[in-house]
Amino acid sequence: MKTAFVKEPSIISVNDTEKPSLETGDILVQMHACGICGSDLEKVFGQYGQPSMRLGHEPSGIILEVGPEVSEFKKGDRVFTHHHVPCYACHLCTHGNETMCSKYYETNLSPCGLSEEYVVPSWNVAHGGVIKISDSTSFEEAAMIEPLACCVRAWDKFSYREGDSAAIFGVGPTGMMHVMLAQSKKFSKIFCFDVNEFRLDFAKKFNITESINSTSKDRKQKVLAQTDDMGVDVAIIATSNLKALEDAIEMVRKGGFVMMFGVPSKNSKLDLDMNKIYSKEITLVTSYAASDKDTKEALELIESHQINLKQLITHTYPILDSQKAFDHARSGKNAMKIIITK
Known part of the structure; x- marks a missing residue:
């Protein structure tokens, strides 16, 4: 399968990677759409100030396989997957600072969201990090749940x-x-x-x-x-x-x-x-990032048609053209939201 990585400053490499295996509680998702956001651009072209350099945290797709003890989801489900999920029990979480939780940074998609297939870890699966999307919501719309959730969180502050x-x-x-x-x-x-x-x-x-x-x-x-x-x-x-x-x-x-x-x-x-x-x-x-609470609110805004995100999508690129997609997103030339597809 193909996966995009930051090879060096300003350069993205799309490599063949081994299909990941599942452990208890994990799920495997086939990526259908993944948005490019400002933090992705900062990782590629700037000096990102956070520890993770993984690309693609706005993915949506179809579940290909579920690991042992997964009962809430099944093969064929259309889903949005959140890349980070907090513990909801620590001092920071109980004070409304979920995106500052240390567990939040430990829970990552593997190898990343900008991959033809990726594993959602059991913690995310069990703690609200996977959300089913309706048939009426396109994968491209679902790829914008996370950035909308970040905006929703900001407005709560x-x-x-x-x-x-x-x-x-x-x-x-x-x-x-x-x-x-x-x-x-x-x-x-x-x-x-x-x-x-x-x-x-x-x-x-x-x-x-x-x-x-x-x-x-x-x-x-x-x-x-x-x-x-x-x-x-x-x-x-x-x-x-x-x-x-x-x-x-x-x-x-x-x-x-x-x-x-x-x-x-x-x-x-x-x-x-x-x-x-x-x-x-x-x-x-x-305001930094979003929790799965915010993503649920964002999905409700989309599926209730209170917010129409489809009108923001101006360009799509296949994953093999990730470098072109990122260059385009950086320039902003005649573009708004750019989505990478499988």
Whole structure:
């Protein structure tokens, strides 16, 4: 079978690997679709700040085989599989910090999600890391359950109410998911920022307030003019570019929330005027990854048609063209969500 690996910086190798064997409680899945996300790009092209360098944590597919003592799933089931599952019992988990749990990092798909076939370990199978998907949900849609779940988790970390305003910095795939979530929560104004004109134009199709180039000199004034000179209630940074953090602090209202959602490179640094954050009483929060609780909520949003993710998919590539797919995703040229298929 074929599996994609990070061979060296900026280079992906698609190698023949041995078909994995199953242990008690494991399941074997044939990958049908797997999305490329910002953390994957950071692993290939940047300096990823987390321990795992495995590619592909947005896979969906069909169960080929189940190991001994697996009763909840069977061959032929259509599933989404979460790459990490926490313990739900430690101090971090019981305080709502499941993605910080040490067990979370120990539970990986093998060899990885970006493989023609992969094993889901027994821990994940037994602790909610495998979710059946309906026949009406495509594998490509299911491959976006995980990134939507990450967005869902982020929204649980700050306060908002109907009629609020938001600025989304970076309107790639997850940025657009934040746009959709803001609309589902009946936000009155949504401002989208990016340097990619294709993505700015793409965002306009969603009936947002305004798409603004991040290099525009009057970008702050445009937001203030439409928010009674206060600024937005919530600013979400869905990009690795930390200059967006500076803009978010400038454009969020007094007492507002700034959510750091995008994946910064390891050792990223930025000079900030902390007095401004203090005096404006800005709440700066971060959100990392998602738990299977969040994935279940994401699936419900998809299958109840509250969120339509199909409209984000612009390109698909076979696994043998993984390098082309990643290069395309990195450039962002005329692209939103890029999916790799078997």
